[in-house]
Amino acid sequence: MATALKRYFADGSSGATLSVSQKVYVRSRRGKATKIVQEHYLRTDIPCSSQLCPICSLNLPKDSSGAERPPILSREPPTAGSWGPHYLVPDTNVFVKAMDLMEHKSAFYDVIVLQTVLDELRNISLPLYNRLRALSQSQEKRFYVFHNEFRQETFVERQQGESMNDKNDRAIRTACAWYRVHLDETMSKSSEIVPQVLLLSNDNDCLRKARELGVACTNLDDYVRFLPDCDTLLDMIVAEHGGDETHKFAYPEYYSTSRIQGGIQIGNLHQGVLNISQYNYLEGSVTVPSFDRPLLILGRESINRAMHGDVVVVEVLPESEWKTPSTKIVEEDNITKNDNAEDDEEENLLVTEQERRALAEEPATQNSSAEFKVQRTAKVVSVIKRNWRSYVGHIDAASISSDAVATRRQTSVFLIPMNRRIPKIKIRTRRAADLVGKRILAAVDSWDASSRYPQGHFIRALGDIEAKAAETEALLLEYDVQYQPFTQSVLDCLPIEGHDWKVPAETSDPRWTGREDLRDLLVCSIDPPGCQDIDDALHARPLPNGNFEVGVHIADVSHFVKPNTAMDSEASSRGTTVYLVDKRIDMLPVLLGTNLCSLMPYVERFAFSAIWEMTPDAEIVNTRFTKSVIRSKEAFSYEQAQLRIDDKSQTDPLTQGIRDLLRLSKALKAKRMAAGALNLASPEVKVNVESETSDPMDVEVKKSHETNSLVEEFMLLANISVAAKIYEAFPQSAMLRRHGAPPKENFEVLADQLRVCKQLSLNAESSKQLADSLDACKDSNDPYLNTLIRIMATRCMLAAEYFCSGTMAEPEFRHYGLATHIYTHWTSPIRRYADIVAHRQLASAIAYEPLHESLRDKPKLERVCQNINQRHRNAQFAGRASVEYYIGQALKNHELDVEAYVMKVFSNGFVVFVPQFGIEGPIHLRDAKSSFKFDEANYALILNEGTDKEETLQLFRKIIVHVETVVEESTGKRKVAFRSQNPKIE
Amino acid sequence: MSRPEIYSPEGLRIDGRRWNEVRHIKCAINTHPASSDGSSIIEQGNTKVMCNVVGPAEPTSSSGGGGAKSNTNSFANENKVTLSVKATVAPFSTIDRRKRSGNDSRIQEMCLTIQHIFEEAVMGHLQPRSQIVISLYILAQDGGMLQACINAASLALIDAGIPMYDYVCACTAGMHDTEVLLDLNRLEENDMPFLTMATLGATRKVSLMQLETRVGVDKLEPMMAAAMSGCHYLRQIMDAQVRKHGKNRLARVGA
Numbered sequence A: 001m002a003t004a005l006k007r008y009f010a011d012g013s014s015g016a017t018l019s020v021s022q023k024v025y026v027r028s029r030r031g032k033a034t035k036i037v038q039e040h041y042l043r044t045d046i047p048c049s050s051q052l053c054p055i056c057s058l059n060l061p062k063d064s065s066g067a068e069r070p071p072i073l074s075r076e077p078p079t080a081g082s083w084g085p086h087y088l089v090p091d092t093n094v095f096v097k098a099m100d101l102m103e104h105k106s107a108f109y110d111v112i113v114l115q116t117v118l119d120e121l122r123n124i125s126l127p128l129y130n131r132l133r134a135l136s137q138s139q140e141k142r143f144y145v146f147h148n149e150f151r152q153e154t155f156v157e158r159q160q161g162e163s164m165n166d167k168n169d170r171a172i173r174t175a176c177a178w179y180r181v182h183l184d185e186t187m188s189k190s191s192e193i194v195p196q197v198l199l200l201s202n203d204n205d206c207l208r209k210a211r212e213l214g215v216a217c218t219n220l221d222d223y224v225r226f227l228p229d230c231d232t233l234l235d236m237i238v239a240e241h242g243g244d245e246t247h248k249f250a251y252p253e254y255y256s257t258s259r260i261q262g263g264i265q266i267g268n269l270h271q272g273v274l275n276i277s278q279y280n281y282l283e284g285s286v287t288v289p290s291f292d293r294p295l296l297i298l299g300r301e302s303i304n305r306a307m308h309g310d311v312v313v314v315e316v317l318p319e320s321e322w323k324t325p326s327t328k329i330v331e332e333d334n335i336t337k338n339d340n341a342e343d344d345e346e347e348n349l350l351v352t353e354q355e356r357r358a359l360a361e362e363p364a365t366q367n368s369s370a371e372f373k374v375q376r377t378a379k380v381v382s383v384i385k386r387n388w389r390s391y392v393g394h395i396d397a398a399s400i401s402s403d404a405v406a407t408r409r410q411t412s413v414f415l416i417p418m419n420r421r422i423p424k425i426k427i428r429t430r431r432a433a434d435l436v437g438k439r440i441l442a443a444v445d446s447w448d449a450s451s452r453y454p455q456g457h458f459i460r461a462l463g464d465i466e467a468k469a470a471e472t473e474a475l476l477l478e479y480d481v482q483y484q485p486f487t488q489s490v491l492d493c494l495p496i497e498g499h500d501w502k503v504p505a506e507t508s509d510p511r512w513t514g515r516e517d518l519r520d521l522l523v524c525s526i527d528p529p530g531c532q533d534i535d536d537a538l539h540a541r542p543l544p545n546g547n548f549e550v551g552v553h554i555a556d557v558s559h560f561v562k563p564n565t566a567m568d569s570e571a572s573s574r575g576t577t578v579y580l581v582d583k584r585i586d587m588l589p590v591l592l593g594t595n596l597c598s599l600m601p602y603v604e605r606f607a608f609s610a611i612w613e614m615t616p617d618a619e620i621v622n623t624r625f626t627k628s629v630i631r632s633k634e635a636f637s638y639e640q641a642q643l644r645i646d647d648k649s650q651t652d653p654l655t656q657g658i659r660d661l662l663r664l665s666k667a668l669k670a671k672r673m674a675a676g677a678l679n680l681a682s683p684e685v686k687v688n689v690e691s692e693t694s695d696p697m698d699v700e701v702k703k704s705h706e707t708n709s710l711v712e713e714f715m716l717l718a719n720i721s722v723a724a725k726i727y728e729a730f731p732q733s734a735m736l737r738r739h740g741a742p743p744k745e746n747f748e749v750l751a752d753q754l755r756v757c758k759q760l761s762l763n764a765e766s767s768k769q770l771a772d773s774l775d776a777c778k779d780s781n782d783p784y785l786n787t788l789i790r791i792m793a794t795r796c797m798l799a800a801e802y803f804c805s806g807t808m809a810e811p812e813f814r815h816y817g818l819a820t821h822i823y824t825h826w827t828s829p830i831r832r833y834a835d836i837v838a839h840r841q842l843a844s845a846i847a848y849e850p851l852h853e854s855l856r857d858k859p860k861l862e863r864v865c866q867n868i869n870q871r872h873r874n875a876q877f878a879g880r881a882s883v884e885y886y887i888g889q890a891l892k893n894h895e896l897d898v899e900a901y902v903m904k905v906f907s908n909g910f911v912v913f914v915p916q917f918g919i920e921g922p923i924h925l926r927d928a929k930s931s932f933k934f935d936e937a938n939y940a941l942i943l944n945e946g947t948d949k950e951e952t953l954q955l956f957r958k959i960i961v962h963v964e965t966v967v968e969e970s971t972g973k974r975k976v977a978f979r980s981q982n983p984k985i986e
Numbered sequence B: 001m002s003r004p005e006i007y008s009p010e011g012l013r014i015d016g017r018r019w020n021e022v023r024h025i026k027c028a029i030n031t032h033p034a035s036s037d038g039s040s041i042i043e044q045g046n047t048k049v050m051c052n053v054v055g056p057a058e059p060t061s062s063s064g065g066g067g068a069k070s071n072t073n074s075f076a077n078e079n080k081v082t083l084s085v086k087a088t089v090a091p092f093s094t095i096d097r098r099k100r101s102g103n104d105s106r107i108q109e110m111c112l113t114i115q116h117i118f119e120e121a122v123m124g125h126l127q128p129r130s131q132i133v134i135s136l137y138i139l140a141q142d143g144g145m146l147q148a149c150i151n152a153a154s155l156a157l158i159d160a161g162i163p164m165y166d167y168v169c170a171c172t173a174g175m176h177d178t179e180v181l182l183d184l185n186r187l188e189e190n191d192m193p194f195l196t197m198a199t200l201g202a203t204r205k206v207s208l209m210q211l212e213t214r215v216g217v218d219k220l221e222p223m224m225a226a227a228m229s230g231c232h233y234l235r236q237i238m239d240a241q242v243r244k245h246g247k248n249r250l251a252r253v254g255a
């Protein structure tokens, strides 16, 4: 880049004097070099933003609304060691190495982020840039972005022969020097201490030059050593790459970008997301568009440093190496427990003998029934996008060398992530001994070809393993649930009346404009017991013509959450409310969720209503939508509503209304089922916790009443009606939800298993045929079998997803599970962000209010969809993990024998599913005394073959297992463990 | 190289300006006295446009074809002057040296727009049965091509001594999220909705409002207000330049 400084008069209405220079650089695009000339204005009004500076605070720039940005850097900046009060100026490398430190509460306040540094960081890593921007936005840590390149005095021109890096370093030093002089000058009359400006850099050359300029500076490590809590902080710095010794083993190098691009174009390389098996850490699969079935990635070398969720490029291996998916349970901690964290580079082999043996399989069976199970195998040749995040886990106590504990020198230890699919992470710490037995958050930084395990660093300890607070936080972090309290800027968006907010009494109030007064309707809500965030309420009444008017009334959240506010962006980013056993992490502040928006009984609330006219057979005659005001007459639990319906003595209009609703809902359901809607199952259990201590009391399977299905049917109907309406109004940008038809191949294995083991047939040609054949899959002696099969069939399906209507062709809109051609989510705006978007679009479709342009902006909506899809999945995982944790705790003190089903059979063990708790887990046979033989074709393990105690453990068999919780010796982590009791396996 | 911030939270734009600052403007009139009756060059940032005006003169069939407005009988209008606008985009004006054909519909449309604007601004009734040809040469583009063309034409018409009600001054304004930005450069134009506005001098008479991107109704008013103040500011600059030039000329005549 070359810059030619020309001075021009350039002036805006602000009256500031600017000079302009031309930034000239050469960009190569499609092999052509193009010269780009950009203007670069230099100004003198960029403030230093120190509250101590009397000059800059007088002349603060205003934005278009006239608001000023007050000075950020405090009057009393922190001190450390021999450095008096100081403002920190870290260079780019420091942010790359120590972003976690910057975010830490205990240190790093009053930081000046130079524009040069911010731009460099942005080029290095967008996520790091975003984190730094978030820090500077939050104000809490007082990070100020100083645009040194736009300030006349600190602008630096690249000199002849100077590299870009050198120029940037010089710009950083120049800015530091200017700050010092500026503060000295402007504070010359002040009695307060002039703060130092301290440059943080790990580049010795840069430090030397800074000293020559008289700029105070230091190395990052030296600085951190003077901070309280320095051990913790030092552990959080990203480790430098180890030396350049020759390594004895290495992962295969990744292909070059051009080779990958070429390969993908020709079609011999494929791109997809790596999915690691939850039972075998050495087996992954990648679904790519070119093949119907996923490609198998077997073994450490083929996986080649890719991690679960990474976007990878793979190359298919020759047919001779195609395999069936592994039939073994392979757990990392059993196989690699002897690996040494300190010198893992010393070993000669990349793949250890144990791992080789664990994966060694008999060559693919040529038997025809197993043929469909032979899959293409592939190896990873490049990682396009890392899915790295921070991981929660615990320190492998066995990986700590004893002398490290004694000397407290920095040592490498293994962190075993909670997620089995993630490999062990090497982290360096001085406090290894203190961290054992704690839940720990760590980040992955790099994975060199020469290192068997990824390198990461410690972020913080959450608390003791098994302590409720630590485990809950671990779970929230692991599933990336945003659980921090709402910030003040979000709370500022709430109505000022707070809990006293009321529907305006005067119907002439502008907030009544466009609203229908439905306060006289006999509306009631039906929800699970104890529900506080009541999203929906219903009513039905007969019409004179013999038809019925049915209304679904939904909390009018979009009245309170306006687009482009802090509350809106927070809700959009949270995406959904997350329900844990003892905790709810709200998407919206509690004032809205459980009060102002909640359709509580006996109070007036704003609502958004969908109102149908239906024939007694539930044929829809007419549909309309309106914003309204309602007054719910009663809030029932499912059970109360059921009792009310069943109680013949009750004949009041409200009860009659509910009975009408029930009758109509049955008709609706029958129609849906006839159209091929699936009745799916997922294990649903409820953990009862003691309200005081929230200790788990017992676990029960969720009960279902007819009234559950009543509410569900009308919600489905409302969602479908709204989906059609907003799609009609916004064909390009409607927020919809689809459920793709699963490829038939997904059901092949299950169908074969049913055929072999139970002589049942499964037909997945269409959702209708699948629904019918699932209905037929039952065993009169074993009523639960049908539910089990449904659970397994559900797992063969694709996940439903939100999408923006302009991104798909209309036939793709179909919701497979519900057998409807269009669908959206509209009925739970308190706990789902998609519903808020649908509310706004519907409000605009009925001309209640103009549509905010962000709801028309397709790329923006796609980003919203992507995020809420992810959040939605994570919320489900978090909820399930929370149930699992509580079941573990509930079972802590008692062991029992329960019924279980064999759900999966491996050559060295099997997986059982326990209906009573809705959990599943493996039973290993590696330590069993009994002899066993794996009969792959029949999905069975034969125990004690040839003896009188011969037993066949076939898939779907009901057995009795002994359930207990055991504490893993190395970690102190409590796991639910199963042991087969009948048949008895010693 | 990743894309830099279009508008930083600190309130600075990609080139270092604040929201309400226009790019530096350099303009001159009477630059080609030999080949035209009125001429001008204007630079707004790195956008550069030259304009020549020939007329008012007897209509000729060759020069009359440029205007999109076709008069059925003859090129001469009984009541008022006939304006025609031609624009040439230099192939080196953009970074990727694309060759534009003269029939480019966008350029045609722009010419027509400019023609309509000046039909209202010129006191056409004073020169019936005559013709004015405005030729625009777009030498460099960095956003705001239309505004620079209008401003250049305005200056050249004044240089040619054609009676006008006032200067026609044009300026763009864009909307980045919730911030109005004045006088967009090319990078900004590509990134956000923007409008081009032209006013008749420092009045609130709008002679052009062109918006080709979608923007919320509530955003329109602040954008228009900003663009209008930009137009008024431009009039000052243009007027100062004309007066300076006039003074020099008078001094020369007087000497």
Ligand SMILES: [Zn+2]
Pocket (backbone or CB within 6 Å): A047, A048, A049, A050, A053, A054, A055, A056, A057, A182, A186
């Ligand atoms: Zn200052």
